[in-house]
Amino acid sequence: MRHSENCAETASGNRSEAAFLRERKVVPGGSMRAASWFQPHPPYAAKGEGCWVIDVDGRRLLDCANNFFSLIHGHAFEPVLEAVRGAMSKGTAFGMPTESEILLAEALAERSPRLEQTRFCNSGTEAVLAAIKGARGLTGREKIAKFEGCYHGAYDWIEVSLDPTPANWNDEAGNPASVRCNAGTPDSVLRETVVLPYDDPQRCADILLREGPSLAAVIVDPHASRAGAVPMSRETAAVVQQACRKHGIVLIADEVISFRLSFEGASPLFGLEPDLVTTAKIIGGGLPIGAVSGSRDRMSVFDHSAGKPIVSMGGTFSANPLSMAAGLASLTHYSRAAVERLNTLGDRLRQRVRAGFASSGAEASITGMGSLFRLHVGRHEVTGYRSAYANADTAKLIRRVQLAMLDENILLTPNCSGALSTPMTETEVDLIADKLVGVVSKGIGENSAPG
Ligand SMILES: Cc1ncc(COP(=O)(O)O)c(C=O)c1O
Structure with missing residues (x-):
């Protein structure tokens, strides 16, 4: 394959997988950043539009990773x-x-x-x-x-x-x-x-x-x-x-x-x-x-x-x-009004998730402040590094939630944290909250994998 060519699909028809297999030959681990990598491979981005990122397979993902919280206005602002x-x-x-x-x-x-x-x-x-x-x-x-x-x-x-x-x-x-x-x-x-x-x-x-x-x-x-x-x-x-x-x-x-x-x-x-x-x-x-x-x-x-x-x-x-x-x-x-609006959306997200977890009895919690949030598995209060620490079993559950959210076309970071961006409205925020509650509350599927 010449360097100018796009990555072809694999037999499974997945272009992200093909990109990963190709990248693995020239980049240790097949991805430049450990933080954005997860098994079996992350989706590869093709372009971004506001709070959405479109991967090379054409899938539209609601982007809560925002290049690790750096894109306050989303993509291509x-x-x-x-x-x-x-x-x-x-x-x-x-x-x-x-x-x-x-x-x-x-x-x-x-x-x-x-x-x-x-x-x-x-x-x-x-x-x-x-x-x-x-x-x-x-x-x-x-x-x-x-x-x-x-x-x-x-x-x-x-x-x-x-x-x-x-x-x-x-x-x-x-x-x-x-x-x-x-x-x-x-x-x-x-x-x-x-x-x-x-x-x-x-x-x-x-x-x-x-x-x-x-x-x-x-x-x-x-x-x-x-x-x-x-x-x-x-x-x-x-x-x-x-x-x-x-x-x-x-x-x-x-x-x-x-x-x-x-x-x-x-x-x-x-x-x-x-x-x-x-x-x-x-x-x-x-x-x-x-x-x-x-x-x-x-x-x-x-x-x-x-x-x-x-x-x-x-x-x-x-x-x-x-x-x-x-x-x-x-x-x-990112004016005072924009900061306030985004923080209010963050409060709305956390409240909605908390209410959802309470009514479903899910053993999970959400932390965060302003436009930032993170999911934790378990009923204990999270107050810092040690109470947030995920042992092997919890880490596995968190990973499954992240992949199940990806199946719902919502991109979180691999530790299930996220950030809101200014193109988001109550509609997107409620979607994130409801999907998170749904995924966590129905139990976390064994077979979820990035598509
Ligand atoms: C609190 C904090 N400090 C420093 C850094 C490093 O920033 P960069 O990735 O731009 O080197 C990060 C990155 O996520 C961070 O979260």
Whole structure:
């Protein structure tokens, strides 16, 4: 098959399967991202229209994955396309600054004084790494603290204790252990990363009292998707805030996903006053982006104008004009009214699902806030990573729900979480809720598979 040819169908007539078989030969695992892969193979996207994605087999899926919650306006949103077309016609990247980067940085600053100054990069991972580097530069300390089970991107320190299990998640004192996520992560990285419990403020306070003086940063996502998609308690947020003030620790709010929760972002909803804020996803309008923001004082750590900065931050495609233009169009249309409308739809979804589960007696629950949601199997209350932890049996059930939802033409992420986008209305939201209740309540079919 020549590289210009489309993937043919297999004997089963399935073009996604053919694409997967072909990709597997040149890409380990047959897919670029573990997060969007599932057995036997994911559907391959052909195009998107608003809140719908059409796969290469022509199936229309109601998209709650939205490229991992980055497409706040869904697919092919005309104002974004128009902005990108306009920018692209002038060239795609320059070894010079462009005015477009000023406009996006100003748009962020207008949303919140916490975002007074910004540096752009190309992903949330990069933004978090730069913020940690900045915190180390500001404090001269090496250790960081993060919450158990929370995802902040793919790199050594921030992947510590991303996915610990009951067999290894406690240290000898009963505190969360620093657990290696990847083979080969150096022991020094584990020693430099203190792990905090998401839902135990007293233990969190004790750990921060002990470790505080040696910490450069505490990184917190107050609505951590991987740790259960439950809002962090105000008590825990206050413990973190106070410890950071007391010990001179840089508080980094990772709002890569949670920025969408309010016009100003997530921190104000939790009483957090971070020193640095990392954002990505929706601020790029569907193009690659990441950003570190903060007060002029804190952001001076990256200031190169007087010579060598305290820490460097930059990259070939940082603040590229296409991402800047797309991001500006995206943020402009995510107005206060749009945020409120989407959050109200999210409340409607969760209420409808809860009512449905209650009347059917389904052993499941839904968590989330604003336009974000996640399904959990079982009747226990989910408050953080450990109560959200899926053992092998639960993981199997969650997978079956995801595949059964796919059979209903609704795309969730593999752990059954989802996000709403602005093209959705009550009709789509009720459809998602009713299908989820139906799939979970009727029992989860053994034979569901992506079609
Ligand atoms: C809270 C959080 N931080 C950081 C990241 C990394 O962002 P990216 O995938 O753009 O590198 C993610 C990605 O999902 C995230 O959810």
